[in-house]
Amino acid sequence: MVLLGLLFLQISVLLVVGDGDGCDRDTSGSGGDLIDLHIIGFFPCTHPADKREYPVDNCDGIDRIPIMKLALEEINERCDLLSGYRLVIDYANSGCASIPATYHLIQQTDPEVPTKLMILGPACSIASELMGEVAQRYMNITQVAYTVSSSLFGKDKVRFPRFYRLVTITEQVADGYVALIEKLNWKRVTVITDEDELNINAGIHTEEKLTSQRVLTRMTFIDDPSEVIKSIEELRARIIVAWIHPRMAVQFWCKVVKRNLAGPDFVWFIPGWFRANWWAAVDGTDCTAEEMKKSLEHTLGGLGNGILDYDPDRVLVSKKTVAQFKQDLNKKNELLGPVKTDIFLNIGYVYDTAWTIALALNASTSMLEEKGLGRLEEYHSEWTEMSDVLTASVASVSFEGISGKVSFHNTSGNRRNPSTRIIQYRDGVAVPIQIYVPSQQDNNFIELPGQSLVWQGGYIPKDAPSPVIQHRSKAETAIVAVTAAVGILSTTFFLLFNVYNRKHLVVKRSSYRLNCVILSGILMGYIGTALYTIEPDDGTGHVPAALLCNLRYWMTEMAFVICFATFFTKIWRLYKVFFNKHLAERKRLKDHYLLLAVGGIVAPALAVLIIQASTYPVTLHSHAKINKDNLAQEEITFMCQGRYHLAFDTVLIIIRMILGIFSLKVAFETKKHLPTEKKYRKYHESAVINLSTIVAIVPSSICEIIVLVFELNNIQTGLLLIITLRECVWMYPMSYLLFVPKSLFIVNM
Template structure:
């Protein structure tokens, strides 16, 4: 015994020393590669590999084999902190593979020992299914040369076999993962298989057997399992996946093996693509089957605008695309479309911000809790909102504690109250016996027994269990239907293999025409292989779901129970009700201004009548009465424009509003041209008459009335032409201005949309700029002319000062009103009041200034007759009228000017005579001249009084002549009796030298 212990210690001592040494150095020593193989050192060059002795902790090496050999045993080893490599006790070898074709046997089984790849030392045991006989050795070994030591046997049909032949179904049941539907669907399918195999009228010569794996609802795991199903015996006639993601993978690959795929739990709309999935069927209806029900409910509750929020996955995206197409055809609008990947907070906030009311939610149960926690925070629930959810959540899904949300159960219960769910009818609501001879309630009882009393709410796939049950029955009935056609063609179901397209085609035709009553309802497939079924409509009332109706999309029949309950008085509106309300001018304001305008028109009529009646009175004649008549008419037209300015949709139909716009424009335009144009013409001619050079005054003092009227006509023609061009090129039309929506008082789910009608055109600002510019220049020019002529006095236009005052008034009011009304165009009362009152004030002031003084003068002074009548009445050619005096003085002034000219001409002649006489005297001698002067004095007739040539008092004396004989020539002024002071009035003297 002691010697044996010594030998053991001696044998283990070197490895122990190496391990101790390696551990002290902090690494692992180099190990030898397997035979026919090598080692790949990661991150090291060939030079480093030759020189290295110790590899660091956590360093990994990988074994590689030469040629077609494969590693048997650990392929990767890792250096451990204790200085050893992982799995050092297991040897790694490089061995040759034997052909895998021998690892499967048609109509038989192959047992492989040890499990794994067929390499040297692998042993295969063969056996045949019932009804088949093995021909060949039932065992074979894989040799060192990579070959089997015996040929592969075959299973031949035993024609003397009287038992049932097996048909195999390859199934993938998700027992775990995102949707553990296999927990209830697998027992349900096994229960259906037991009933089918015990029936003598369905597949009497065959027995269906289920070969299944747990797919975990994972496409990656399912890929591996699909490979095992296809490349291990026995041959599977049909494949049955569960989840949509797994079904997508299986159905797309199945056509390469001529396999029919029948799913019991896939709802993705993408699987309805026959080009991509030509052999796919499903007893679970497509998720798009909810959409016809949703659209029908939208129509029932008269909703035309909805919103959607979806989790970003293929199944929900495809469902939403289908819903969008259906609602578009139904005339319903998706106003808001939100999506999220994991966190729905932003999407829910966007729904709230965009005033979503009717919301369709497409997401899984876990995400549903996240969504409604955010819904509670944003207050996106209550009587104004309706949520549509998927109906296959657990009944208490909102009460399940979820660490990913921070809302209480009470919060969640409050947020989800009243939502509507649409759910495919997966359990026949009627008590009928179908193909399996079970009612839906009997099926549930049998399933509960098989589940061993498990809580249905905690068992995955319990709601889909009837679909898995009916899937087995649909397959059994279809296979049973193919027996006779295949026999007629010389085929049998047991002859199926992955290359036999004829048998697959027969199974496809049989499934495509399936129609029977199952425990889930009537089973029938559409052209895309999807199940047609009724939809159950439920509503959460008081924390529990209540059935409120069914909808059969194939028959378009809605069965309504009438027990739907709403938080408010009824179904809410699909959006905030917007009531369009036109803003109209205040009727009190319109009435008040209209009264003033009407009184102004009466005043204008009075003034016009007065002016026409007294047109023969000289004082009225000298005020250019026809121009004043135009002013009165223009003022009345401007006042008449006040009425269409205040007329709006409150008084007339909108179709007639364009005519009102035309009246506004034409009345204001023509009224301004007549009223202001006539006053502008007066002030213009007064300025021309009395502010020009002296030599031109005489010609212009003879005023011709037709020129005044022509000037007004030109101004009026310009306005008429411009308005006509405006109406032809860019006619006025009605536009509606929208204002910010207003919320009325009270808890009403409505908003008021204020609207205001405007008269406008496409280039309104351009036209207004032209008109305002032209009128503005006239107003400024009128102010200037009025200022220039304020001190002028003239008989021909005796009221020009009053005209100037009226022009000041009109100009100031117009230049203030025009820009202010443009700024206040959106405030109908202020705009109308400002424009209308400006017109009223302008007209009143103009009429009062122009006509009231005339009325007062004629009334107070009694000047009611013409000039001739006035002379007969008084009996005197002289009166106290200032105007008559002025005219008389002007006549006398002209006569005196003529006399002065005559006298000046006479003086000139006398001076000429005196010059000639002086020249004669100079030629005489001084003496003779002196004698002659004493003897022959000048005759008296040639003498003149020098003082007569003096100017009137107050005027400068004329310049004296240098010649002394002419110094007394001014006496000539006294020779004419007409120039006597007694005949010259004091007022006439200044006019003589004007």
């Protein structure tokens, strides 16, 4: 068993240090006055390129080891800490995987292996899950992790009853995001997560922390983020919090770049723990490294604050200042060879974890004595009461660590409230800008010396594009206004002329009453067209706008049906006169019968309009579209639409077409079968006029379909002209062809 343990590289490290601060304490390991207290420290010693996830030859090259040795030296030099004891860490390689970590834990049951009082680490959540459950639930060993960030360990108290951690977990980084969002008064926020459990929990936490008024939506993608990114564009989102795994980062951000969703008008929050220059790994994407780098400018992020160094004079638990600590760490790194000590790494948590365990063990000595449970060197994990004391002693710890204040008071019981470092990308580099400290009440954000938030456009981006109302062009409105005005004046003249000459033989023969109905319908259509020049985008309320929408809609639709229904009855009477063998039948075709027929034809269209008005009336709707030339602007157009507007309009178009087809058929048959005698010449001319007028229904119906296409696609430009053409293409021919010849004939008599 011992040989197998050596095979997997379990290295016991005993530090030899001299006396410090006048303390006459022998920490050399050769004296018999100090008793070794062993803990096991899990570190991911596997080389990143080693896919086997098994140990390699050397752990000392890992960046966490130097700071751990520095912490042990400081702890063992203190005379007022662990009197009579020396803290020893037995290093084990967790490999950032479950099996190696659990294997090394099981080795601790070997009688020849020193008893471990606590577990320090590991670094990865996956390495801690099985190992942590076995250690805490079945072996009664307390675990203090430095960078295990999964929320699972805080929620499942059954599997992990003796778990503590010092890292800033993703939910706490989210708290920093939320605080900054509220500080900058952004009201519309979109949250995106991938399928990773940590990120999903962080996304849910972000949504819960933000008020319901602030969250626009929360979306999750599995492998391909294309649909989610497309939704961002459709939602016109500007402030986006993205919780994504490093393996998805390049693919995700490239799609953001290609959709033109990054730049001065957008604010992205992305995880701050991506490796340096992650954006440059563009192989297999459609982006270049330069595109990725440029698009990241001023993007925000957050990560745990492993080394809180904004105040170099802050005194730590070791009685050193932050400045002195960094000097000592640099010396330690020089002695141990080249290692990375970038402040973005989580090495500060390792240092504070060692001090947490040392202070907890120190506190447990008096607690054990009070309870009469023996001494630390007598500890055995099967002794549950002693294990409970060790677990409780961690909760009592409170000190000033390199990562900030370490205290488990007033929290969930297994984690502290550490600070979060807010970063902002500058020229492809994640630059620390602010420190978010949740314990501070007045101002939770501490700006780092010489740093402040900078915005690409020189202004704080808005959480939504600035609305710009799109108005119709003045030229378009003028054309429609003049066209409608000419139609109103001419139709009014024809109507008055028809009334004035109602007893004239020409007017009487052409059905004076029916002419008045046709002209009234045409006048209604022109007025309805004129109403389209008034834009219903008033800000005083939707009642006037809704009234205007329905009024012009009803007037233009009813004008067509009334005119063509009346016109059809006139043609039908002419048809009956020449095709009915019984001349007496002609006497029955009086105007009042024809007016009843008009009412019967108009009734279906009127019923459709009444049903629509009582169920899904036409109201004012606003439609937004991003200005492609200026992403900070949102083009707002106002359209008069109703629910199932397309269905109702389709029914009205069908009624138009049926009416037009029957009118055309009757007019054609009448002209074809009219007698050729000279006395019937006027009827031939009338039939030609009727036929020409009815033909106008074809382009009118085509224009109606085009109007529907424009409205469904919220196209404002040219819509007014198409509506005008739809109405005038039949109103002008009907009024001028029918009444100009009559008027000229009467005037010239």
